[in-house]
Amino acid sequence: MDVALDDVTVEIAGTALVRRLNLTVGAGDVVGLVGPNGSGKSTALRCIYRALEPTTGTVLLDGSDIGGLSLRNSARAVAAVTQDGSPELDFTVTEIVELGRYPHHRGGAALGRRERDVCAEAMHRVGVTHLADRGVLSLSGGERQRVLIARALAQEPAVLVLDEPTNHLDVRHQVELLSFLRTCGLTVVVALHDLNLAAAACDRLAVLRDGTVADDGPPSDVLTPDLIDRTFGVRPDIVRHPVTGVPQLVYHLGPDEPTPGGTHP
């Protein structure tokens, strides 16, 4: 299923949070939103998972206006892992993941065998099976984040929207999550601050500045020292990943930077 934001503007109290934003994500593609704090990444994602309605412009799923779908039907197509999705009640991990089945389920009937299998598979994919009976409030930040990803997968969406999903994850789980996003076959739109992870994981990067897409293309076209400087006000060196060839950024920390031998000058 493909997703498009067509000339989307979101205004709140007379201020445009995103303006005239255009983005297309082909079926099965992984597209990263990158950009400075406050550039509109979360706002754009909220329009896709319908936490916000564009003031003008349209979000399209396979060419149809998402606003024409019932919320239940759009939740069958689009799942989100958000920055503010942490549960406040101490449900068990299994109960939280089973909430992902809600858009597919009528009434309060118990989940059937297939539904429970979908949830078990989702927990397995993000490595939280061993936490199944734990109260979610007792989990670490990274464990909780993986539970929320499992809940999104249990939704069996065609489109997965993730807002900074690597927050709280240790490096192994960051790598596992981004490898999974590359191979899951879903249409993925993901906001990421780590440009090296974004370059490794995404087919394309859309660079947001001041609420609109300023650049859009494959990581090797987009991640240039000039663009990083223009966008973030820092000028890294760009090296190539020795195996994949994707660009990787090396930052300079200034006069106190450690020397190669590991001691400060």
Ligand SMILES: Nc1ncnc2c1ncn2[C@@H]1O[C@H](COP(=O)(O)OP(=O)(O)OP(=O)(O)O)[C@@H](O)[C@H]1O
């Ligand atoms: N409900 C709101 N009311 C007013 N302003 C808002 C609201 N939500 C977001 N903003 C503002 O809109 C701008 C874009 O915010 P948004 O969260 O989309 O940026 P972001 O690129 O995701 O930032 P970050 O990288 O810090 O997560 C920011 O200046 C933010 O302060």
